[in-house]
Each structure stands twice: as structure tokens, then as C-alpha cells.
Amino acid sequence: MRVHRYGVPGARPKAYFQAALHADEIPGLLVAQHLLRGLGQAQAQGQVIGEVVVVPVANPIGLCQHLNGRLLGRFDLESTGNFNRGFLNLAAGVVERLRGRLSANPVANVTLIRETLRTVLAERQAVRETEALKRALLDLAIDADFVFDLHCDGEALLHLYASQWQRDDAIELGADLGAAVVLLEENPGGQPFDEACIEPWLALRAALGEEGPIPLACFATTVELRGQADVRDEDAAADAAALLRFLQRRGVIAGDPGPLPEPLCEPSPLDGVDVLTAPMAGVLVYRKRLGERVTAGEIVAELVDPLGEPPGAARTPIRSAASGVLFARMTERLARPGQKFCKVAGRESLSHRQAGKLLED
């Protein structure tokens, strides 16, 4: 695993980037290249104030998975599941270690918490190859002030996921990136990478908040860089420039980022996203385009049964439960029973969406 480092080790604030944890999500690989070039220039000009760590290829294991000539990312063929789930949960370990040890000084507490996170992580065993990869990635990010996990969806508008406790950071990053959707979550579940980075801070606040001030000292976000085929230098250069401007706004690197662009959207709750599911197999024919607004109850797609009766007329309409924007669709056009195929981001929470189970497989 190649790791690029800028600035003085230990300098603050620290930012961490990784690309293509799901292996077959290529836009992040290109954005990382533009990012590395920009960081190299900043370094040469003495503008790196804090520390920046970049892993431009986060999943060498997944990049080795080919079947019939196709790269298969997302799931580990070794059977450990989704590459972006099941990261180590350090919350309980750090709470136990820090009980009775916090002071009235928030800065000292942050330093102590970061040291403890690293200690607890170092004690965890990782035997299987993919577990070792996940531990190595978390080890690079766990003490960072800012964590950016660069992904993409099948076909999608640029969107990002962040904690609802870090709304302002999410809005500003979304504005710089021109995000069409900003999803705020509380307890998404599944322990993806960004949650693994922020969860210990939230747990410490809940358990030990009365023992001393605990700032939320890590902003961790998953940035979905459009769709899998959206690999263009113009987009990647603009995305990298936006990420660098965010680092300037947060004092990681020097320089004037200019005024913050007007956000393209208000944040939406993750439990307001309707993930449309195919009730049966069929050819998937969309009635709505990516980026189109949908009203609750409207037909988003139809499933055409190629063996249906009467011939040519067996169609099942699939409706959205949310009023909002259609922002992500899968790339395949043949749906299997139970397959989740597109997402509509509404502003209202949906009753069928459950905390702890908000992410797809």
C-alpha cells in the first residue's frame, strides 16, 4: 500500500484521504492523482501548515479480483463481506481506558483521546488479509482532524455522507464540491470507514461528557464522486481543487480559497433516502432521469417481465416513497428479486428506514 505524506509528521490539523476502498470505483483514483499534484505544489511552496496523508489506492486486494474480464470491487471474494463495512469499533475500548482520566482542558483531552485510540487499535489483532488492510487504513486515519473516503456510486450525481453532528462542515464541503445531495446520518450502522473514525468521539461524549469537554475532533466523510463511468480529467481536477480549498478553509494548507460558493442543496437526512427495490426480476426501464425531482407516489421505473403474459404488456411500476431528487442508480438494467436499484433523497425521514440499517449491502 503506497502512502504519500505532506507537511511535518504530527503537525496539525491533519487531513487523510483514501481512494477506491471499493476497488472498482475509479473516479477517486483519478481525483487522488490531481490531489497529489496540488499537494506537491503546496509542499514546494511551503504552504502545508498541518499534515496531509493520501492513500491513492486504498484496496490493492480488491483490485486483484477479476472474473470473466471484469473487475469486481465492493465485496471481498475471500468472504469477509463489503470492503467498506466491519471496520474495527474502538468506542468501547477508549471509553473504558479514559474513564476518570479527562481534564477540564479540551485540547489536552483531544491529544489524550487520539493517543488512546492509537493504543487501542494497535492492540487489536488482524489475522486475515482484508482485516489487516482495514486495520492499516484505520491506523493512518484514526488520529486525523479530517478524513475523506473517496467513493462513487453506479450512476450518480456528486453527493456525500457525513454525521448529522457535523452539519456545518458537511455543508461547506458540499458547497465547495458542488454536491447535489448532502446526506446527514446518525447511527448509519454497518461500521463503514467514516463511522469507524467518528464513532469513538460520539461514544466518548455520551459516556464521559460530564468528566470533561470532548470536542468532536474528527470530521469524517464519504464523498461519492458521481458514477463509475464518470472518469474525466476536468471533473477530477475540479474535485481535487475543491478538496484543497476545503483544506485551506480549515487551515491545513495556506492560501486563499476565495468565498464559499452557494450550496446547491440543503442537507437531507439519510433516513429520508428511499432505496427503491425490485419486488421481482425484470428489465429495468427508468421513467425518471438522474437528477430529476420525484414526488412521493410517482413512478420512477418499470420492471418489464420478458416472459410475462399477456406478451409485451407485463410491466410493474415502482414508485418512490420519498419526494426528492433521484441521485443514484445502479448500472445494470436487469433487476433480480429484492435488488436495490436507485435512491431518491427526500427531506423528510421515512418510517420504514431504521437507524443502524441505513446503508445498502
Ligand SMILES: [Zn+2]
Ligand atoms: Zn464505494
